[in-house]
Amino acid sequence: MNLAVRDVRHNAGRFAFTTLGVGLLLMIVMGMGGIYRGLIYEATLLVDRVGADLWVVQGSTRGPFAEISRIPANLEDRVLAVPGVARARRFVSHTIQREHQGKPLRMVVQGLAWPDDKGEWVPIVAGRPLRQAHYEMIADQSLRLPLGEKIKLGKDVYEVVGQTRGLVGTSGDGLAFFTVSDAMAIQFDVPGEAVRLERAARRARVEAIDLGRLQPLLLDRAAGLASGIPAFATPQVSAVLVSLQPGADEAAVRSTLRTWPDITVYSTQEQKDLLLAGMVDKARRQLGLFRALLIIISTIIIALIIYTLTLDKIRDIALLKLIGARNTVIGGLILQQALLMGACGFGIAWWIGLYLFPYFPRLVLIENADLVSLGLIVVVISTLASLLGIWKALRVEPNTVLAV
Amino acid sequence: MTAPAEQTPAIEVTNLRKVYGRGHTEVVAIRDATLSVERGEIVGLLGPSGSGKSTLLTAMALINPPTTGLIIISGQPVMDGPRAMVDARAFRRQHIGFVFQKPNLIPFLTALENVQIALEINDTAPREARKHALELLDYLGVSPRAHNLPDALSGGEQQRVAIARALANDPSLILADEPTASLDGALGRQVMELFRKVAHERHAGVLVVTHDPRTLDVFDRILDVEDGAIRVRDKTATKP
Numbered sequence: 181m182n183l184a185v186r187d188v189r190h191n192a193g194r195f196a197f198t199t200l201g202v203g204l205l206l207m208i209v210m211g212m213g214g215i216y217r218g219l220i221y222e223a224t225l226l227v228d229r230v231g232a233d234l235w236v237v238q239g240s241t242r243g244p245f246a247e248i249s250r251i252p253a254n255l256e257d258r259v260l261a262v263p264g265v266a267r268a269r270r271f272v273s274h275t276i277q278r279e280h281q282g283k284p285l286r287m288v289v290q291g292l293a294w295p296d297d298k299g300e301w302v303p304i305v306a307g308r309p310l311r312q313a314h315y316e317m318i319a320d321q322s323l324r325l326p327l328g329e330k331i332k333l334g335k336d337v338y339e340v341v342g343q344t345r346g347l348v349g350t351s352g353d354g355l356a357f358f359t360v361s362d363a364m365a366i367q368f369d370v371p372g373e374a375v376r377l378e379r380a381a382r383r384a385r386v387e388a389i390d391l392g393r394l395q396p397l398l399l400d401r402a403a404g405l406a407s408g409i410p411a412f413a414t415p416q417v418s419a420v421l422v423s424l425q426p427g428a429d430e431a432a433v434r435s436t437l438r439t440w441p442d443i444t445v446y447s448t449q450e451q452k453d454l455l456l457a458g459m460v461d462k463a464r465r466q467l468g469l470f471r472a473l474l475i476i477i478s479t480i481i482i483a484l485i486i487y488t489l490t491l492d493k494i495r496d497i498a499l500l501k502l503i504g505a506r507n508t509v510i511g512g513l514i515l516q517q518a519l520l521m522g523a524c525g526f527g528i529a530w531w532i533g534l535y536l537f538p539y540f541p542r543l544v545l546i547e548n549a550d551l552v553s554l555g556l557i558v559v560v561i562s563t564l565a566s567l568l569g570i571w572k573a574l575r576v577e578p579n580t581v582l583a584v
Numbered sequence: 585m586t587a588p589a590e591q592t593p594a595i596e597v598t599n600l601r602k603v604y605g606r607g608h609t610e611v612v613a614i615r616d617a618t619l620s621v622e623r624g625e626i627v628g629l630l631g632p633s634g635s636g637k638s639t640l641l642t643a644m645a646l647i648n649p650p651t652t653g654l655i656i657i658s659g660q661p662v663m664d665g666p667r668a669m670v671d672a673r674a675f676r677r678q679h680i681g682f683v684f685q686k687p688n689l690i691p692f693l694t695a696l697e698n699v700q701i702a703l704e705i706n707d708t709a710p711r712e713a714r715k716h717a718l719e720l721l722d723y724l725g726v727s728p729r730a731h732n733l734p735d736a737l738s739g740g741e742q743q744r745v746a747i748a749r750a751l752a753n754d755p756s757l758i759l760a761d762e763p764t765a766s767l768d769g770a771l772g773r774q775v776m777e778l779f780r781k782v783a784h785e786r787h788a789g790v791l792v793v794t795h796d797p798r799t800l801d802v803f804d805r806i807l808d809v810e811d812g813a814i815r816v817r818d819k820t821a822t823k824p
Contacts, residue, residue: 181693181697181700181701181704181710183692183693183701186692186693186697187692189692190691190692190733191692495688496690496691496692499688499690500690500701500705501673502645502647502676502682503676503677503682503702503705503749504673504674504675504676504677504678504705504706505673505677505705506673506705509705577647578647578673579642579645579647579648581684581688582638582642582684582761
C-alpha cells in the first residue's frame, strides 16, 4: 500500500496548490535555460547560415558581432586574388532604430552582396528573395512588417518582399536583409545640409592652399562626392566573407591573409566562439545565477510544505511506529511525497511552458538534454527537501499517540 | 523444558519499578509491580488518575523502559530494567496489539486500509493482507464500512476498526488504554464485550486500563493500581 499517494489524495487541494506553485517556479527555471539556449541559437544562426569558410574583418578587431568592424569594400577584390579562394562577399551588419507608424522599430540591417547574393540562402517563409539592386528588403516576422509593406529608411523607401522567422540578432532585434549598397546607404545616411556644409568646408580648405588655387579640377573634386576621394572615403563594409575552393588548404589561405596588416581573419567556428564568449556568456552567467536562486527557493518551498505535511501527520507517524512500522516505511512516505511533488511540479512546468514560451518576445528553446538535467535536479532537490521532514518524523516518540 | 508458546502467559511483569527524576525531584511512578495476564484472559487495570496505570501500560508496550524489573511476553524476556532484550519495534509488530481511548485511525486510509497497513508492516503480501483485513472487519461487524474513511464512521465503528487493527497480526497480547472513554454507555459495553470475545476466541491476553465501572463484569480479573502499586481485587467487590 502506498501511504504517500493516499495521504496526497486526502490532502489533494493543498498538495495541488503547492505543486502548482512549485511548477511555476520550475517553469521559470526551465524558461531561463530555454532563453539561454535560444540566445545561442539565434546568435549563431546567421553565422551558420551565411555559409562562409573565413571571415575577414578590420585589423585587431573581433569582428562585426563583437565590436565595430569597418573595412574597405574593395577588400573583396583583394581577397578574391588569393589562391584557394572561390568566392568573396561583402558583409554589412549594423543595428538601427527608426520610427515606423509612430512606434520605434529596431532592426539589424544585413547587407547581401548583390548580384551574387540575392538572399537565396536566407530561410524565407513567405515571399521571395531580392530581385533588384535597390529598394527591396527581406524582413524577419518579429519586425511585424508584412509582405508589401513600405518603410522609409534614410532617404529611400524599401518594400518588404520576403519574410523570415526566428532570425534575430544577439540583442533580439529582427534581421532585415538589403543589398550591400542599400545597407550602406541606410547606415551612412547623412542629412543634405550636413553634406553641403562638409563640401563647403573641404572647398574652403583647398582654396586656402596654392595647389587648390592652381588646380581648379582639384577644387571641384574636393567639393564632390566623398566616396570619390580615396583619402576621405569611409571604410564601408563590416567584413568580407570568404568561401574556399573545394579541396583548398584553409591554413594556407589564412596564412596568406594573415600577412596583411590591415585585416584579421577568423574561421566560422572562431567567429561563433567570439560571439558566445562575449555577450552570450554574460547572459549565461546572469541566467545561471537566477536559475540557481530559483532552484534554492523551490527546494525551500518543497521542504517547508513537506515539513508541514509531516507535522500534520505526527500522530499517524507515532501510531505507525507504535504498531511497529520500520523507519524505511516512515521515511519512504515522506520521501515519496517530496518526489511526487517535484515530479508533478516538473510536469506542470513543462506543460505550461509548452503553451506559454512561444509567446515570449525572445526564442525559448527547450532541448531534451536540458529537460533531463532539470529532471535530475528536481529529483535531487526533492530528496534534499524531504530530509527535514524525515528528520522530524524519525524523532517522533511512539507514545505521542497516547497523548489525548 | 520450555512450555509451548500457547501455554505461556501472554505477559509476565516482575518487580517493575519506574522512577522519574532524581534526588529531590524523584517520583516513583510504579512500585515493584508484579502481574501476569494469561492467554485467553481479559484483565482490567483500574486506578485513579496519576496512579501509574498509563506508565505501566507504556512500559509493557515497550515504549517506556522501566527503571528496574523484568518483562516477559509470550515466554520471551523482552525488558530487563531499561535494557531491551529484543528489537522493541519489531517485537511490537509481531506480538502486541494496541487500542487507545481514541481510535487513532489514520485519516487518509479507509477502514480496510487501516487494518491492512498493520499486516503489510509485518511483511504480509498486500493481497493476503487485504483478504485477512476484510475477514477481521467482518469478524468485528464493520465490513459494510470497509471502504469508508474514518471521518465517515461512528465512534463505535471506529473503535471496532481499531480493534481489528490490533488483532491483525494475531498478537499474543492486546493492550487497551481506556478504550470506552469516548463512547456512550451502550457502545462502551459493546466494545468491552468484543474484547472479551477476542480474548476467549482468539486466545489472546487482553489488558484493559479503564475507569468505567459499568463494564467491570466482563473482566476475568481486576487489578487495582494505587500510588504505583498493584493489588488484585476480589471480583465480588462492587467498588470500582
